Amino acid sequence: MAKRRSVDPKYSMCVQPSFIIGTNNEDGSANFAPITWASATHEDGDQYLFVISMAGTKMTKKNVLRTGVFSANLVSIDMLPLMDYFGSKHAKDGAKNDISYEVVRGEVLDVPVLNESRWVYECEVARTVETGDSTTFFCHIRNIQMDERLTCEDIFDIDLTVLDPVIYFLVGHLNHQSRKF
Numbered sequence: 001m002a003k004r005r006s007v008d009p010k011y012s013m014c015v016q017p018s019f020i021i022g023t024n025n026e027d028g029s030a031n032f033a034p035i036t037w038a039s040a041t042h043e044d045g046d047q048y049l050f051v052i053s054m055a056g057t058k059m060t061k062k063n064v065l066r067t068g069v070f071s072a073n074l075v076s077i078d079m080l081p082l083m084d085y086f087g088s089k090h091a092k093d094g095a096k097n098d099i100s101y102e103v104v105r106g107e108v109l110d111v112p113v114l115n116e117s118r119w120v121y122e123c124e125v126a127r128t129v130e131t132g133d134s135t136t137f138f139c140h141i142r143n144i145q146m147d148e149r150l151t152c153e154d155i156f157d158i159d160l161t162v163l164d165p166v167i168y169f170l171v172g173h174l175n176h177q178s179r180k181f
């Protein structure tokens with residue numbers, strides 16, 4: 001049996017997947033930013049909702065609130081420099097074009113998609129929930145683009161060695177997290 005102690009409920013032990021969210025700016029250009037507060041929940045049948053939470057007044061959040069659509073591009077290890085760049089520059093400080101990357105359009109939704117990503121969700125917001133300065137979007141997944149090397153026998157048969165996903169763990173407690181965003 002583990003020996004535990006009770007502490008202030010401010011520490012974080014939430015291991016997160018890493019997605020780069022692609023949105024349309026008002027002028028039609030593309031914007032990308034990493035968002036790791038991402039999860040899923042069940043809907044009717046074998047449908048599930050993609051759940052993603054964004055804090056503050058960042059452009060990505062404004063774009064999702066305005067258009068109701070976005071792409072969620074899974075980050076693989078080779079995409080870490082992109083995630084680092086997109087996460088350290090804010091769209092309000094200018095277009096994120098200091099490094100090169102390829103953008104294509106979604107197959108089903110009119111959203112910008114990162115060509116590098118091996119797994120892309122094309123999402124449409126179904127409903128939103130506000131908590132403090134954060135907005136959580138519950139989204140219909142209108143399309144999934146998966147790497148052609150994946151051969152899935154059922155919906156849970158996903159070969160992670162093909163996706164090589166980045167797992168994000170925020171070091172520190174929640175006060176640090178809210179400052180960062």
Ligand SMILES: Cc1cc2nc3c(=O)[nH]c(=O)nc-3n(C[C@H](O)[C@H](O)[C@H](O)COP(=O)(O)O)c2cc1C
Nearest residue numbers: 033034035036037054055058059060087089090091
């Ligand atoms: C690894 C990483 C994870 C992040 N996760 C989130 C998140 O889950 N929610 C959020 O609101 N911001 C998150 N951010 C912050 C945004 O990506 C960052 O503020 C970005 O510059 C916003 O760009 P924008 O202003 O162009 O939308 C994260 C940043 C990094 C580097």
